[in-house]
Amino acid sequence: MNIIPNIKDFYNYILPIYSPQNKIPVKGYGSKIWVQDGSEYIDFAGGIAVNALGHSNPTLISALKEQADKIWHLSNLYTNEPALCLAKKLVQKTFADKVFFCSSGAEANEAALKLARRYAYNFFGSQKNIIISFKRSFHGRTLFTVNVGGKKKYSKGFGPAPIGIIHAEFNNINSVRKLINNYTCAVIIEPIQGEGGINVAKHYFLEEVHYLCKKYNALLIFDEVQCGMGRIGKLFTYMHYNIKPDIITLAKSIGCGFPLAAMLTTNNIGKVFSLGVHGSTYGGNPLACAVGNTAFDIISSNEVLSGVEKKHELFKNHIKRINLEFDIFKEIRGIGLLIGIELNKNYINRGRDILKLAFENGLMLLNAGNNVLRLAPSLIISNEEIEEGMKRFYKTIKIFKKNN
Template identity: 55%
Template structure:
């Protein structure tokens, strides 16, 4: 890459909707990343729960190379073998009977919400179009998905937004029961709210949602964009809860870093998306599906999924030890390797400050709102990288305290 590319170049040529860090990563291997200056970082961010098998996993690289020498793209005028194989695998491993492919989580959710309305329109009436979502939820950045999402800040300036969408407090059974009616076509829930602060749903809440949807002939949609593909220690989080949705959306880790998304549903519900009712130029791309096939085959194994829980325990133990040395957090929450560390009230709003200090100490982290540090590392991150990364995090937390 040209040596005159730097962070200032970003400001000169890119739309200012992002504010990335000063360093520019140029190479990754496993759970280590190197920037333009050759500085090494331990990656606890995982591309926001995307790089589930780390960087440059040799089997993913090989799968991509092999497919690249065969077929890159066809369009949906034809189908292709990798897409069919991936759909077969997803149906075999989940409740689903049918799959729709997209390029991202937002597009998978867009398809899910359109399907819910179309199914209600076909089987009931046009009046049955209302969608219930949760406060602080996040479902994407298209106009429809940002409207279903429960965070006002992402909708401001883009109004008017689509009608027929309401939001209830997360994990509040009574509020959901009061809001749902025979006009509801779908209830949309993240089993663990990601952008909302790594907030797990209670099993009772998801079970009640299932019961209420059945009662009112509404579809239950689980947004598993962030929780899916091994992140919680199960292939999908619904399997840990024992509550089965009617529609499930998945992306992020599904491609291990290659853009791909999918909407999973049952055969009877899928019939509502009849020919021509929805589509995607790149959805089901052979390159993406070939990589995703390899990702699924590697992650859906006892070794990897059991390893997620083992690593979870190591992280929690290390985080508690950090908090004894530098007491900056009030709570640790999450499942598997989707972890949220909430700052003490005294440090409210300063999660990004701690994130920046961690980066200076050679550790890549995320935030989930202004008060929560988020960790979504590789599902196979070596234990040595966890220990060394936590040492760096401790140093950053100590510096953070000194600056207060």
Template identity: 50%
Template sequence: MNAKLDSGVTTRPVTRQTFDEVLVPTYAPANFVPVRASGLDVWDQEGKHYLDFTSGIAVCSLGHSNPVLNAAVIKQMQTAWHFSNAYTNEPVLRLGLALTEATFADRAFFCNSGAEANEAALKLARKYAHAKFGPHKSRIVSCLSSFHGRTLFTVSVGGQSKYTEGFEPLPQDINHINYNDIESARAAITDDVCAVIVEPIQGEGGVIPGDLAFLKELRELCNKTGALLIFDEVQSGVGRTGALFEYMNIGITPDILTSAKALGNGFPIGAMLTTNEIAQQFNVGAHGTTYGGNPLAATAALTVLDEMSKPGFFDRVKEASARIFANLEQLAVDYPQLFGKVRGKGLLIGLPMAEGYKGKAKDYTKTAEKLGLMLLVAGPDVVRLAPPLVVSDAQIAEADRIMRQAADEFLKAA
């Protein structure tokens, strides 16, 4: 029999070791425990300060504890938290209007994460194809090294076998092509394909921008075969590339777009956007979610969109991006034995390790972390930078200083 719940459970001391003792080991978090954050500043249990160039993996794009967001969410918390989808609510209606007015879409579906948004997109694509063409049109085409979520369906669609090992049998009728390979796409996208899903910039796969010719070819092949083109903008969207969504930068309109991460600035929310014609296949009862579009999440997302709509916001993202790219290009020149050519777009940036240090990206970020700079990796070979979009010039300069110091210390220890 289990012991009685301890009345002091909410205040007992915890450390990084507590993770290893009580949580399922699906992650290997850093050795420090963040307890407080503001803007790009983070402090751990020991009071040590860090400069955050991760944004919680491209999530907190307006910075931690953003006061405008705090005020909006607190006001909504004092009004109503949750009604369920047996009812609608004013914030989600406003959010639906805001996103459809700002994008190609006529309809929005709200959920709680990027994986759920992609799950909804893939289910909708199959249902649409079955209704319009018949059940033979069911195959889904994705790209190798892609990442679309951790549900069984989305992890199968993602093009990284390490995430599907041990979970077989996997959903069927899913094929993978080489990213940025037009001939691979032409061979795979035939009349039995219901959907092609692609990240305009591969995030977890190494921060690799999609070639414009490749993405245009996907659009044309989908037009030709009647397949739906799904853009996964979970990581690239909501301002990170200097536009609300990357499809706007490149001038290629998908049939379905998925968003999450930065949409709620840390409050869990996902969105699937599509057209009237396609959305009609999700009739009452065809799909759903208990928490999707709740007033708190919708308020957070609305406030994010409102802040990003202010004059000059995206121009500043591009300006900050140019500064960071210039710094990293010079870093690679000064440390050619350690780093390769920087790549990415906006404030989603990848810095590959040089040939002699392949597989050591995490080791480098740990060195930077000890010096007070939080960085990400995108696979074992790429250092990933995804700072909040509100990053200042002074913070960009400080990150550059720490990255150089980390490079010196990393090379000495190698």
């Protein structure tokens, strides 16, 4: 007899590094989720900007099933058709010439940072090794990427940190000017900070960062793990700013829930990664790339990309109306379907309380710090799902306001 798992099993058997909701999802379709007891939820979280095409997308399922009948895994002693097809599509749609596949955003960023260090070492010498990142940024959980990230709470307590990492103030070009010099090998930045609070980089700021990188022969890395792949209504965020970085990293939406990530760069930079210098066990996995190919074709369509801005306005108008009635939000920010809602001074650090209350009312939300609510739904969420989700959000805020 099969024993159905319950939430107690999480605390009994899984490391306590997460704090999940007390109900276990078992099925999803579109932007709806059902838990074990049959209750239905509207999903505005999207697996933290992963499920760009919703849950159980029939086209993605077909692609996965078709590939599952062919070949699952080979290792990089061989290549495979899905990986080659996806790499070609990525190159044709971007500034890049070469692609490195891996399995997660942290792995993609680790590869990008190693590539930048190697490039500087080969062309300028070992002394050019400083990496500039930004406060409140997030680039992954490896020992290297967690220290490159700008949140001390994630990096403290793990012993000696990798050297040569400094942090500037986001959207403060003078802060960057004070730090960058001939010893800088790379600047890594999220054009829209996700975990840091949905902070959108100003055009002027990124243009000046780009100029300074060129001036000091430092590589500019755009971490588009969360904001790339159609999330803002452009296929990639660098296109919104009309700035070509030297390297971009992708994950989350590129696999739409199947573990897949990529680092993209030019021939001139990529050539320093010679045979055996770097690798990834599951990089370019046929199953992952089969899903990635199909996801890319859908997300890159004009229909999906043009719909993102329309959906943004629908969300924004609902949030504004709710705030007119309850006066709880300080600011709405973000682009496309990466939306941040900052709480005002009367409700500082109450974001997690609202998340919990929203779940109790049939809505899945995210936070970006304790003071910002984050929405990162499917790019193809229907207007009906948005309307229903916003009814539940209204109810959540009404109850929260009444009790506070």
